[in-house]
Amino acid sequence: MLEAREVTVRAGTCPIIDRVSLRLDQGELVGLLGPNGAGKSTLLRALAGVGTATAEGEVLLDGHRLDRIDPWDKARRLAYLPQDRTIAWALHVREVVALGRYPHRRALAPPSTADKAAVETAMVQTGIAAIATRPAHVLSGGEKARVLLARALAVEAPLLLADEPVAGLDPRHQLAVMELLRARARAGAGVLAVLQELPLAARFLDRVILMHRGQIVADGPPVDVLVPDRIGAVFGVRPLAGVHGGEAWLLPWKIDEKRAESPLA
Amino acid sequence: MIRTPRLIGAILAALAALAFLASLTLGPVAVHPAALFVPGTELHGDAAMLIMREIRLPRALLALLIGAALGASGAALQGFLRNPLAEPGVIGVSAFAALGAVIALYTGLSSAVPLALPVLATGAALLAAGLLYVLAGRASTLTLILAGVALSSLAGALTALALNLSPNPFAAQEIVFWLMGSLTDRSLLHVALATPFILAGLVLLLLAARALDVLTLGEEAATSLGVDLARLRWQVVLGTALSAGAATAVAGVIGFVGLVVPHLLRPVLGHRPAVLVPMSALGGGLLLLLADIAVRLVTPGAELKLGVVTALVGAPFFLWLVLRSRGGAG
Secondary structure (H helix, E strand, O other): OEEEEEEEEEEOOEEEEEEEEEEEOOOOEEEEEOOOOOOHHHHHHHHHOOOOOOEEEEEEEOOEEHHHOOHHHHHHHEEEEOOOOOOOOOOEHHHHHHHHHHHHOOOOOOOOHHHHHHHHHHHHHOOOHHHOOOEHHHOOHHHHHHHHHHHHHHOOOOEEEEEOOOOOOOHHHHHHHHHHHHHHHHOOOEEEEEOOOHHHHHHHOOEEEEEEOOEEEEEEOHHHHOOHHHHHHHHOEEEEEEEEOOEEEEEEEEEOOOOOOOOOO | OOOOHHHHHHHHHHHHHHHHHHHHHOOOOOOOOHHHHOOOOOOOHHHHHHHHHHHHHHHHHHHHHHHHHHHHHHHHHHHHHOOOOOOHHHHOHHHHHHHHHHHHHHOOHHHHOOOHHHHHHHHHHHHHHHHHHHHHOOOOHHHHHHHHHHHHHHHHHHHHHHHHOOOOHHHHHHHHHHHOOOOOOOOHHHHHHHHHHHHHHHHHHHHHHHHHHHHOOOHHHHHHOOOOHHHHHHHHHHHHHHHHHHHHHHHOOOOOHHHHHHHHHHHHHOOOHHHHHHHHHHHHHHHHHHHHHHHHHHOOOOOOOHHHHHHHHHHHHHHHHHHHHHHHHO
């Protein structure tokens, strides 16, 4: 269980996120949504305990302050997929995925059976087993995204924080990744993913945390949070919505001209 | 790509061992390898032993150690900075070591006490590491590089000043020749002085190697996987300061080995820093042994300086590297 209490992160004196509190339980797939610049990635970094920005407030992992937990122990319990998809060296896909096992391996120890199994499973689940021996830095953006997601999954941590895991993926792989994240949650993991895709959020998430200007403006099931008025107020778009086969669907349709602020502001 | 680090490591180690033996036996005076193990087997056995102990052995040991220091620190710095053009010189430690040596030469200390030069140079390298810590201890990687560039420039300027003010042409020539980098006329005392620092530095670099793999994914991902970035940075900087600093302190400036060796190994070993750091130590030792044998054999009369030869071969390679990576990008 991951909990943020009154977390504030500033850039200079200007708060990027302002007194944000939330909790992520195991077994749920939660989405962090909001327009560009709302503070989603900053919040995710604070929750993951990475980055140089000093945060006020506290983040608790299973009741213990995140910054006081041994980094290796933390790494095994909390996996984080950053938005940055740079892979500096021409590592093979399998070598990249295997980096997720770093916190499980002692120095000089060869990979264990569990290490190898976790790497292969993550590659199969993300559909990259066929490209396992290709150099990762020449892959397409979508393939690279799946390789890095596999890296985060290979940690096999009970909690996963993923920053835009479906950005740049083709529709089929977007659906596949959302199903995969949901399956991880059903298997007992707590997953918090930053998403820009309202249709996927409405369909797959157990809970939506909506951010606007550094604060959480709504937190609840998609049907309660992703209502047209609130989407209009936060994103400045008018959506189409409906129900298909018992599942809610949602589609951003047009820019809301009534909003005083420019959509580009 | 071939990924058999153990096999290639064994091959590199075997080649380095052969080059080490060759370095002991090849030179103006041919010494049979047997003279190494069985004293008095030859007509001039005692002379052979003398040449071996006083000239060839220190030279071969230093080539191996210094090559290993430069290769490993080059690979570690490239991995840490995630930049294929990084080399031990970028953090300013080598320039400081050279400055320390120049001060010893300039003041005449080195002629009074022969070991003053390497001692002063090693001290200067450690001073540079200390200055880096003060300047960039808690700051970002970029600050570290900028501080390194500034320290390099400062040391370069002070070295130039010493040349500028040198009392006579002979003193200036001595400094210039020393700066060129060489392994001639080093004794086992030099080996004894440099070895602890180089080995300590190598241990630090080898311990850092596995975390450098994770850094391939960027600093945030590495932190989330349990890598302590501040600690890793100091392992790499101190490891480089100790190993490459001590190397420069006894041999002068030997360029391009740290830059080139990891690049030579990547096509056969892949790009993982965890593999490249130990393998570049072996490869660097091998390369410097070969280069040192070459300078001895090619021009026995007026021996070329080792640093001149490595730069002469290294600079065109560097250029090729830049052109190739530009071609690849565009």
